[in-house]
Amino acid sequence: xxxxxxxxxxxxxxxxxxxxYKATETFPRxxxxxxxxxxxxxxxxxxxxxxxxxxxxxxxxxxxxLDISIGSLSEIAYGLHIAKRLGYLTLEKWxxxxxxxxxxxxxxWHLYKSLKxxxxxx
Numbered sequence: 001x002x003x004x005x006x007x008x009x010x011x012x013x014x015x016x017x018x019x020x021y022k023a024t025e026t027f028p029r030x031x032x033x034x035x036x037x038x039x040x041x042x043x044x045x046x047x048x049x050x051x052x053x054x055x056x057x058x059x060x061x062x063x064x065x066l067d068i069s070i071g072s073l074s075e076i077a078y079g080l081h082i083a084k085r086l087g088y089l090t091l092e093k094w095x096x097x098x099x100x101x102x103x104x105x106x107x108x109w110h111l112y113k114s115l116k117x118x119x120x121x122x
Contacts (some may be wrong), residue, residue, distance in 0.1 A: 004054040012104035013047035039079040045072040059115035066112040
């Protein structure tokens with residue numbers, strides 16, 4: 001098991017990425033290189049930056065990658081919002097996706113804060 005695979009924040013982001021990929025399969029074809037691609041890249045980025053950051057030396061550098069992940073999670077929030085407004089996601093599907101995103105954001109933020117002044121062993 002890689003060190004990042006033990007992190008709850010990474011697990012939540014990984015689950016969100018899978019959900020985003022599945023949900024965007026039903027988006028209109030004309031969105032393939034726009035909203036579909038943007039959401040998928042942001043979801044991948046959220047999990048990938050946690051994985052990459054966990055391999056860096058020291059908490060300061062890891063926090064930089066977590067900061068990027070948090071930004072990607074915010075980008076996903078807006079992408080899901082616009083997908084709902086455009087009718088690409090039902091309200092029920094949007095709520096489920098937003099719960100996943102919110103949970104991933106909360107865990108990632110807590111991990112970020114925990115690295116501020118302590119040394120967390122991965």
